[in-house]
Amino acid sequence: MDILAIKVEHLYKQYRLGVVSTGTLVHDINRWVHKLRGKEDPYSKVTTINDRTQKKESEYVWSLSDINFEVKQGDVLGVIGRNGAGKSTLLKVLSKITAPTKGTVKVNGRVASLLEVGTGFHPELTGRENIFLNGAILGMSKREIKTKFDQIVDFSGVEMYIDTPVKRYSSGMHVRLAFAVAAHLESEILIVDEVLAVGDAEFQKKCLGKMSEVSRGEGRTVLFVSHNMGAIQNLCTRSILLSNGCITFDGLVEEGIRKYNSSLVSLLQHIAVADRKDRTGSQVIKLISFKINGMECDGIIRLNSSDTLVVEMTFQSIDDYSGGRIMFGVYDENSQRPLFIDSDLEMIRLDFKKGLNHIKVSFPEKFSLGFGNYTMNYSVFNNIEVVDYIQQVAVFEVIESDFYQNSRSSQQSPRILIRTKWEISH
Numbered sequence: 494m495d496i497l498a499i500k501v502e503h504l505y506k507q508y509r510l511g512v513v514s515t516g517t518l519v520h521d522i523n524r525w526v527h528k529l530r531g532k533e534d535p536y537s538k539v540t541t542i543n544d545r546t547q548k549k550e551s552e553y554v555w556s557l558s559d560i561n562f563e564v565k566q567g568d569v570l571g572v573i574g575r576n577g578a579g580k581s582t583l584l585k586v587l588s589k590i591t592a593p594t595k596g597t598v599k600v601n602g603r604v605a606s607l608l609e610v611g612t613g614f615h616p617e618l619t620g621r622e623n624i625f626l627n628g629a630i631l632g633m634s635k636r637e638i639k640t641k642f643d644q645i646v647d648f649s650g651v652e653m654y655i656d657t658p659v660k661r662y663s664s665g666m667h668v669r670l671a672f673a674v675a676a677h678l679e680s681e682i683l684i685v686d687e688v689l690a691v692g693d694a695e696f697q698k699k700c701l702g703k704m705s706e707v708s709r710g711e712g713r714t715v716l717f718v719s720h721n722m723g724a725i726q727n728l729c730t731r732s733i734l735l736s737n738g739c740i741t742f743d744g745l746v747e748e749g750i751r752k753y754n755s756s757l758v759s760l761l762q763h764i765a766v767a768d769r770k771d772r773t774g775s776q777v778i779k780l781i782s783f784k785i786n787g788m789e790c791d792g793i794i795r796l797n798s799s800d801t802l803v804v805e806m807t808f809q810s811i812d813d814y815s816g817g818r819i820m821f822g823v824y825d826e827n828s829q830r831p832l833f834i835d836s837d838l839e840m841i842r843l844d845f846k847k848g849l850n851h852i853k854v855s856f857p858e859k860f861s862l863g864f865g866n867y868t869m870n871y872s873v874f875n876n877i878e879v880v881d882y883i884q885q886v887a888v889f890e891v892i893e894s895d896f897y898q899n900s901r902s903s904q905q906s907p908r909i910l911i912r913t914k915w916e917i918s919h
Contacts, residue, residue, distance in 0.1 A: 497565060497599075500563050500599040504597070505593065506557040506586060557593075558738045568708075568714055568715075571729035572716060574735035590608070602680070603680040604683075606685075616658065618658065624638065627675075637678075644677050645678075685715070725828070726828055730746070765789070765791050777814060778811075782805070785803070790889075795891075795892060797892060798863065809848070810847055813847050817873050818835070820836070825865055839912065854916075856913055870883070
């Protein structure tokens, strides 16, 4: 008989926009009185759906609405969806960071969660002390933590800084240590949000391998949120697709990815980059124009496989800003990433000036993508947070030409990182 690790029934999570809790003592008392009398929440009827792209009259929103699913012990569940679909809220409810408004959540076993960079870490404590703190929070004894300590430190790769306060760690070091702790301490359920995107490619591969190991080798349950569909496809045994706080698909990973990609392409049609509402980050620097070979990416664009690829970006910065890091990745029809660009890895220093900033990235003349359909994700990071992130900032099709005869075979050998030429002007 299969043992259930997680069972969620008719789960709802409501927020009042712009305030903490319901915002007023009168509202809280009114809710309490209705609950005491066995009546429905008086504010549930005026709550709108979770569609961040639309302006609504109601001040209440269902971040999650009637969520139902089960996860068996040892399953690896991929949770996918657009930014703002409710993925992180769902994981916070499962991790008991926030309580559901309605519905029930049953979790069988100890939960280790990695939801944000540095989650559960005290900045004044050292890496060593935070390992023991996290273990204690999970209910482990000091002896249990000691037996895993060397493995955690070795996996994280931050041994030199293990006795340094974590407030001095970079975002990548935070993620390395936090994931190592979550993956090695004895929890039955591992919940991982999209924090691995902050780490480098080598560490991401290492983390995915570890999650596969703990699920298949140790029988632990994994819930994994990622915008990397290749990772979802390779790691997960099942997927659920969230849209506007609701589950719109629950089933095979491949079918979930197809539905997810279709929804994103339809969202992109005829929407200028500056008007994209599905972006995340502080947006102190905001992408307002994104062109590939001179064409605005407000729809599907078409390129010849012999074309030299040129990406032009225009940013609006609210102030002078140093230390930004631009990354973008290109994904093919199978959610594999044949191309990844990172300004830090190319040792490009990005100093944004207040107002408009223009960046042009030119690819080598001999570089060429194989023919087929591609999507591109883009992000600006600083050391500790996402500044601006748009998933599928561009959708384009590469068509075959006489110049490039062996394009299909090229797709079978994806390139991860290449050297490009950067031109920056203000």
